[in-house]
Amino acid sequence: MLDLINEILLTLRTNKMRTALTGFAVSWGIFLLIVLLSVARGVVNKSQQFFSSQDSDVLQVNGGWTQMPYKGYKEWRQINLKNTDPEYLKAVTGNGLTDIKATIRNNSAVISTGRDYVNSGYQGVMPGNLDTEPHSKLTLGRDINPIDMKEMRRVVVLSRRNADNLLDPSRDPLGQLVTINGLTFTVVGIYESEWRNEVYIPYSVAVNMSTDKRVISQIRGRMTDISTLEQSREMETRVRGALARVHDFDPADESAVWIWNRFERYVNTLEAQTGLSIAVWILGILTLISGIVGVSNIMFVSVRERTHEIGIRRAIGARPFVILRQIILESVAITSIFGYIGILAGMGSAELLGHAFSGPESPIVNPRIDLSIALQVMVVLIIAGALAGLFPALKSLKIKPVEALRDE
Numbered sequence: 001m002l003d004l005i006n007e008i009l010l011t012l013r014t015n016k017m018r019t020a021l022t023g024f025a026v027s028w029g030i031f032l033l034i035v036l037l038s039v040a041r042g043v044v045n046k047s048q049q050f051f052s053s054q055d056s057d058v059l060q061v062n063g064g065w066t067q068m069p070y071k072g073y074k075e076w077r078q079i080n081l082k083n084t085d086p087e088y089l090k091a092v093t094g095n096g097l098t099d100i101k102a103t104i105r106n107n108s109a110v111i112s113t114g115r116d117y118v119n120s121g122y123q124g125v126m127p128g129n130l131d132t133e134p135h136s137k138l139t140l141g142r143d144i145n146p147i148d149m150k151e152m153r154r155v156v157v158l159s160r161r162n163a164d165n166l167l168d169p170s171r172d173p174l175g176q177l178v179t180i181n182g183l184t185f186t187v188v189g190i191y192e193s194e195w196r197n198e199v200y201i202p203y204s205v206a207v208n209m210s211t212d213k214r215v216i217s218q219i220r221g222r223m224t225d226i227s228t229l230e231q232s233r234e235m236e237t238r239v240r241g242a243l244a245r246v247h248d249f250d251p252a253d254e255s256a257v258w259i260w261n262r263f264e265r266y267v268n269t270l271e272a273q274t275g276l277s278i279a280v281w282i283l284g285i286l287t288l289i290s291g292i293v294g295v296s297n298i299m300f301v302s303v304r305e306r307t308h309e310i311g312i313r314r315a316i317g318a319r320p321f322v323i324l325r326q327i328i329l330e331s332v333a334i335t336s337i338f339g340y341i342g343i344l345a346g347m348g349s350a351e352l353l354g355h356a357f358s359g360p361e362s363p364i365v366n367p368r369i370d371l372s373i374a375l376q377v378m379v380v381l382i383i384a385g386a387l388a389g390l391f392p393a394l395k396s397l398k399i400k401p402v403e404a405l406r407d408e
Contacts, residue, residue, distance in 0.1 A: 026292070026339050027341045027345070031345045032346075033280075033281075033284030033377060035349050037280055037377075038349070038350035038367040039280075039367055041366075042354075042365055043276065045367070046365040056262050056265075056266040057223045057226055058222055059232075059239065059261055059263075060218065060259070060262070061218065061243070061257055062218050062257065063080045063217070063258070066249050066255065067253055067256075068250040079249060081216045081217070081218070081219060085216070085243065085246070086100045086101070086102045086219055089243075093238060095224055096224060096238070097222070097235065098224055100219060100221040101125070101126040102126065103123055103124065103216065104203060104215075104216050105123050105217035106123075106181075107120075109121045109180055110180075110181070111156075111180050112179050115165075115166060116165050117166070118162055118199075120198070122156075122180055122206070124202065124206020124210075125144055125201075125203055127145050127149065128143065130143050130191055130200075132222075137191060137193070138191045141174045141190055144189075144201070144202050144203075148202040152205050152208065153202060153205070154183060154184060155202065156180070156199060156200065157190070157199075158173075158187060159193055159199075163187070163190050174187055174189075174190075180201065181209065223235050232263040236259050236261050237251075240257060240259060243257050244256065289384075292335070292387070292388045296388040296389070300391075324394070328389040328390060331385045331386065335381050335384055335385030339378070339381040343374055343378070347368075354368045
């Protein structure tokens with residue numbers, strides 16, 4: 001075995017420039033593969049972080065506009081959800097849709113203090129609203145509670161950005177007062193969110209402030225016993241069909257009410273992640289092939305240059321397997337050595353990416369490659385190196401000893 005290793009190293013040292021150029025192609029292919037895998041890992045981690053911060057079993061319903069005529073009604077008719085719809089959906093779906101909550105939205109309201117104002121409007125919500133809001137976390141005070149609803153307390157929960165703009169920074173934000181459409185509200189909670197900036201007040205108070213107390217903006221509920229995409233879509237169809245009966249629109253008209261099925265989005269994202277991983281491996285391996293072709297070419301040249309040597313070895317009794325093994329191992333050695341360099345460079349780049357994209361709004365999260373991925377790449381390298389040397393090795397076995405000895 002030691003003699004075999006020495007022969008392989010001697011061959012590599014004899015053709016330094018050619019080996020280095022071919023090895024660079026292999027290293028570059030592996031480097032790109034590792035970097036692509038790290039970016040894909042970061043994107044997948046970001047997606048998982050997104051869905052871990054929200055409930056994937058939530059079904060959200062908003063009013064819309066019809067696009068189909070139905071029972072004498074023309075298309076482009078606005079469908080507004082009613083305050084009786086939540087109870088109706090609860091009765092129709094049974095235990096299939098639970099924790100049903102209604103929301104009232106006023107987008108034109110002005111929220112002001114003596115310091116500043118915002119015109120983002122407000123939402124009238126039920127208790128536990130922040131539990132189902134994606135990327136929203138209560139960091140100070142409390143959320144809207146049942147007593148606020150029952151006693152119709154004028155309290156408000158603000159986002160951190162709105163609190164910084166509206167409230168006196170020298171005082172505790174809890175207990176400070178803000179004005180909404182001329183009415184005074186007490187701040188009871190502050191929440192953090194990556195992109196939401198809503199102002200929340202009790203649903204019962206928002207009903208009293210509405211011009212049409214029957215109209216609501218949104219219905220949100222949790223789907224139970226949902227484990228497949230088909231089950232979630234069936235629940236979506238049941239909800240749309242139930243609302244179609246009470247609002248007189250075609251159950252097939254998906255524009256009449258807009259339904260956001262978070263479970264479907266979750267499943268679609270998982271499928272996209274799988275497709276992304278497969279695509280990255282395909283792109284990386286295609287890039288690696290260019291380096292492997294170079295290794296195969298150098299082995300063909302090596303076989304040609306060593307025809308006389310191979311002939312002598314065959315003439316003195318070297319078995320074909322010994323010749324085959326040496327050429328394949330030389331190919332594996334070139335691929336593995338330079339591939340390992342590419343792996344180290346790629347993992348180093350993944351670490352740098354992890355430091356560069358470490359903020360909360362970063363498009364990727366923790367793109368670092370673990371040991372299992374590196375081992376998978378090494379397996380690919382060994383197989384690729386063996387294949388690269390196989391054809392030159394088979395060609396060497398076709399050389400007849402007498403002809404090889406005559407070769408000049």
